[in-house]
Amino acid sequence: MSWHKVKKAIRRLFFGRSLGGEIDPDEIFLDASNLPQFDTHQFEGRLERPISRGTFFWVVAIFLIIGFVFTGRLWGLQIKDGDAYAKRSERNRLEHTTIFANRGIIYDRKGREMAWNDLNTLGDYALRTYAPVSGIAHLIGYVKYPAKDKMGIYYEDRFIPKGGVEEYFEEDLSGENGLKITETDALGNIQSESLLTPPVDGKNIELSVDMALQEKMYSLIASTVAERSFIAGAGVMMDIHTGEVLAMTSFPEFDSNVMTRGEDDAKIKEYLNNKNNPFLNRAVGGQFIPGSIMKPYIAMGALQEEIIDPLKEILSTGQITIPNPYDPTKKTIFKDWRENGWTDMRRALAVSSNVYFFSIGGGYDGQKGIGIDNIEKYTKMFGFSSLTGIDLDGEKEGNVPSRSWKAENYEDGEWRVGDTYNSSIGQYGFQVTPIQALRAVTSIANGGFLLKPTIVKGNRDIQKKSEFISSPGEYWRILREGLRLSVTEGTAKGLYMPEISVAAKTGTAELGASKSMVNSWVMGYFPYEEPKYAFVVLMEQGPRANQIGATSIMRQLFEWMYAYTPDYVK
Template identity: 45%
Template sequence: MRRILWGRKKRRTAEIHPDEILIDSKNLAHFDTDRLEGRIERPLSRRSFLFVGGILTFLFLGFLARASDLQLIQGEAYATQARENQLAETTIFADRGLIVDRTGTPLAWNEKDSPEDDFAQRIYATQGGIAHVVGYVKPPAKDSSGIYFQETYLGVDGVEKVFDAVLAGQNGIELTETDARGKVVSKARVREPLAGEKLALSIDADVSSGFFEAVAQRAEESRFQGGAGVLMDIQTGEIIALVNYPEFSPTALTSGDPAIIQALLSDPRQPFLNRATAGLYAPGSIVKPFVAVGALTEGVIDESTEILSTGSISIPNPYFPDKPSVFKDWKAHGWVDMRHAIAVSSDVYFYEVGGGFQNQRGLGIAGLDKYFKLFGFATLPGLLGFSQEEGLIPTPAWKEEVFDGDPWRIGDTYNTAIGQYGVQVTPLQAVRAIAAVANGGILVTPTLLASSTAATAALPIDPHTFAVVREGMRLGVEGGTAAAVSVLFVKMAAKTGTAQVGTRNQFMNSWIIGFFPYEAPRYAFALVLERAPAGTLTGAPAAMRTFLDWLNANAPEYFQ
């Protein structure tokens, strides 16, 4: 009982005196209730602590979950996005350099369809005869996400490819700073775009067009599969025209039109082939001026000695003695000296000075090989950057390899001397060779750049020898096989050629090479039309005549 009373006594509060109550009551009216004076303070309940703690715990867990998502699950993606959002690099595309002809006429330039376009479109002149020279490009390209994986035009063919580094220029770079909301804060160009350099070519676009139309018209009317022509300055090696038929459209290829590209690829006439530089053709009789140079230089014959052409020569056949081997001329020419043999294109004359016959000594295949190569055949012409072919001069070693040990025969030499058998040349080689005859023995390296300094090689030939050959070519125009290019407005010198091709000689190539003006040569030319039906009467000489008439009407300054 005492323990209980003691316990209760311990729990009693201190005694409150009456004066304390009276004092608090007296001051009650003066309490500032807005400052919580006079209010009874109570401790927070446990429930309040639990409620506030729960809210804080929920917020913390939410923050932790969001932080885990940002840092662990999507951390790398958001980090990349943050970096890109902060500073982005943009390519400012440089304009590609202009391409112009020797007169300043634009051949390739740039145009923007809209200010919003990333880069300017490459535009090409539409006239014929320049496609294989100018070439085409492949434009900048994006991947499926819209990112440029190719940030420049790439030259694919022609001078666009050869001089790609000169024409390309250098792209600029712009940095764009953005905030977290993607709003542009600032822009700064760290490198200005640098346009490509202008490229001035040696070709004359109008002359090229006229030449192309002449080749195309004759090819179509006489059913030739294709053709090519080259006009070159004999002193500088500058190419005035280099045309191919058929050709392609640079604009269509640059735009990537699938239908047009497929049509070009499936065309059996091979419009992508640059026939002028890489087309190989049996030359036929256009090689005779070079055989003549060799024969005179080696003393095989002099310029005045005549050889009789009765229409053929015959030699014993060791396999069939009763059937001699007959080598025909295209007609009986009678007695001809060197100048007239060139003019009338006597096969018999060149059989004999090429391979020898009876008492007439010949150059032999080694001599033919030597002089063909001296004039640049079977070697690359040296046109910078363009696809070119060396061609072929057949030799005993070549025949033994190709024909499984078959020996060389005199008939092979005869046929080689008139540009048949295995002889293969390009139009560019032909124009370079005849230019050396025209200029007196300087073998120039062809170029497509205007105002070029010629790279040359002097041939060890007596100038008089060249004069004899030039005279023979002039006679060919005055009354020989090249009479088709006899015109009143300029004196021409030329040599024609017809070569049989095909497994049964069922097709023919038609050639003409030459130079003008005759008195003071300035330009050399070569023109070939390929694979017409055998016996076609109108070919390269007629096409060259059409071109000469065009020149006289539209660009007579080339005859001065």
């Protein structure tokens, strides 16, 4: 083929026929004269159609698009995300591994382990384990383990504390995780390991509680709930000089080991569906109507205001009557729990005379009362409606009745003398936590020091944080003698024991309009002559007819203490 034909073929290939405009006859016609010159097996001599301009355009466009995409992707990988991919590549080569710190061990006051760490052969961190003892769950709390994603990478590289000591003292218990770097080759083989940051284990904590005593208190509360149809209960005991809590328990409770492991779905569901809320620490977070355990503080208010001689006797015939504020032709009756006869202040505390406290609280039959404003003042002076400051989360403030409280919470917000009467016996407007009741009765035992409770042994800052209730020593003596008389002759006679001298005050708080259910309280201290410890037990919502309640629990606990922990009661 001549050079002239070659050039035409090239032009036709790239530009089609329109560029040339000419067609040689020998490009079209194949005859006998030229056909033998072509190799038909190689498609020679075959008429070819030139590439159109449209086809050429799309071919070029496709190549350009591919080029742009490739260039853009290359820019993204190399420029925009280059650092990130470089780091990822580095991580693939250098693996960073968290070395989990061990949490601090929690001990009771006698050195017994309440929470510790067990070896975990299948994981990267130790297993948190709790003593298999009833009654400590609310105090200790539990933890949730570090969590991995599907790729095995920890998105949560610490223990998550839930309640109790575990949460409140998290900063001390947790420690600091360490970091290890492992270098691998392209096949994943370890080339070297280097400890970048060593872990720092958490600090151990020694609590002030006696685990055995706490377990016994819990078991007595639990059995009384089951046998006497209460729904729940709580108990606390405290050193009246240091504020150290010797025992604190709440029923019902959960199992810290079950919650930490998270494997027993049925048990966890049972906890969550329990209407009596086993996750509520009633000792610090439960708010209850206190009833007659408020009477000593009303008595102190009357002494401070000098409205009555403590030796003056007031007659209780079983009730008092006043005109009905809505219908003066009718009488409103306020009942005593029995006819208590003539009682002075000490005996009124001992037998828990409602009529006596109606009289000094709201005034009656010529006896002036301190009134609601002073009831508010003096009960707040003993720490009610305030946080105690105990080193646990979840504490509640409770409530003290007042004119403003009623105005804010009731459509008919006018305060009446009947409200004052009911407040004088702890039946109206009060909401009290067991730890508040314990703190208040402790101040009676120690002569006016309102301590900040602590669950840590040897916490020397507590005395600095105590408050002092300024009141004549004689007033404190009157209250103490009244509480001792309650044990020897009055409503707390169930706590009379030759071996242990106890001073106490009981309370039976009526619930609801029908008053068929009650909260059963007992508070006090021991030994009476040289007090060391104060206590409070609450039994929540049991039948009014019950003769067995909080006082019975403390009686059984004292008997156990005398046999197994005599140092506490002597």
